[in-house]
Amino acid sequence: MGTISINGKSIETDEEGYLTNIGDWDRDIAGELAKSENIDMTESHWEVVDFLREYYQEYQIAPAVRVLTKAIGKKLGPEKGNSKYLYELFPYGPAKQACKIAGLPKPTGCI
Template identity: 45%
Template sequence: MAIEVQGKTIETDANGNLVSPQDWNRDVAEKLAAEEGIELTQEHWDVLEYLRDEYLNNNGNQPMERQINKDMGKRWGKKIGSKDLYKLFPKAPSKQGNRVAGLPFIARKGGY
């Protein structure tokens, strides 16, 4: 599979995740989000940047949902729950969020 962004073909796997996380940029994220029916807000970008930072700068870490909740709560300065993140990424923040963030597919349950 592949997506087309600004005249460039970017390879995706069978799950729709990028084959190479280095192909990701904001335009690619917008395209992937649109395919998921998501219009990106600043909160979406915060989660995407967090997921990419964890993966790229923390030995390929792909946090489970509980950790995403805790870390986003700290970043946003308020207590958040799973419902808050599922409003952003209805098909699971740790899976759909990773897909839009350009990260590899993760074959595990969400995270509690």
């Protein structure tokens, strides 16, 4: 268990820094989570994070990296639906880092 502090509020996370309650998420918190991952959020980063939020909304699951790559390719085109592009944005793993910033739980099967 951990917490992140933002605007004087303290938000609960698990021991790896994923939000405990997905409902706590907002864009300020995402910014704070990104900082803890040393990621400077650009429009391209937000695009992936927003995609993950929508994906979770629909399927109630954080996708595995293979599935995320495929799904992004379908929605945003092949130049974005590939590991190289996603790893450039999220060097420590798109599923892991982007999910954390999106306020999602750690992807199932992510060791």
